[in-house]
Amino acid sequence: MVAARPWAAAGAVRPPARALRSRRGQPVARGEFERQIDAFIADAASRYDRSATDDEALFYLANAHFLRASCRFDHDKGMWGAARDGARSKRLSDAYVKRHPEHGDAYFMLGAYNYYVEIAPAFVKLIRPLLFLPAGNRVEG
Numbered sequence: 577m578v579a580a581r582p583w584a585a586a587g588a589v590r591p592p593a594r595a596l597r598s599r600r601g602q603p604v605a606r607g608e609f610e611r612q613i614d615a616f617i618a619d620a621a622s623r624y625d626r627s628a629t630d631d632e633a634l635f636y637l638a639n640a641h642f643l644r645a646s647c648r649f650d651h652d653k654g655m656w657g658a659a660r661d662g663a664r665s666k667r668l669s670d671a672y673v674k675r676h677p678e679h680g681d682a683y684f685m686l687g688a689y690n691y692y693v694e695i696a697p698a699f700v701k702l703i704r705p706l707l708f709l710p711a712g713n714r715v716e717g
Contacts, residue, residue, distance in 0.1 A: 638668035642685045
């Protein structure tokens with residue numbers, strides 16, 4: 577279903593493969609990574625908005641939100657934004673897995689979300705309903 581280089585097709589979104597490294601292999605500033613991931617999410621979202629049956633765009637959009645949530649959390653860029661991106665990633669991943677249960681790569685985001693939400697500190701569990709975050713499940717994660 578997914579080609580080795582799916583972005584090579586006309587009109588496809590290209591994942592930010594070099595988002596963390598420059599052409600010479602040097603680390604790129606976080607600001608540049610954030611600009612690239614935001615642009616990627618915008619491209620994937622516009623492609624998915626054009627056609628809700630575009631499963632490839634759905635898969636990459638879910639992954640991009642998961643990556644941005646992880647980056648925001650790891651670099652203290654805002655817990656609320658990370659939580660919002662994480663919840664969006666889970667919702668999109670659930671939709672993708674319902675369409676393609678045979679695609680093993682889609683389960684990574686679901687497993688990571690389920691695991692990390694379940695082991696989150698008590699404070700996060702307390703405010704989880706206020707943020708409209710789906711519950712996690714450590715066993716499934």
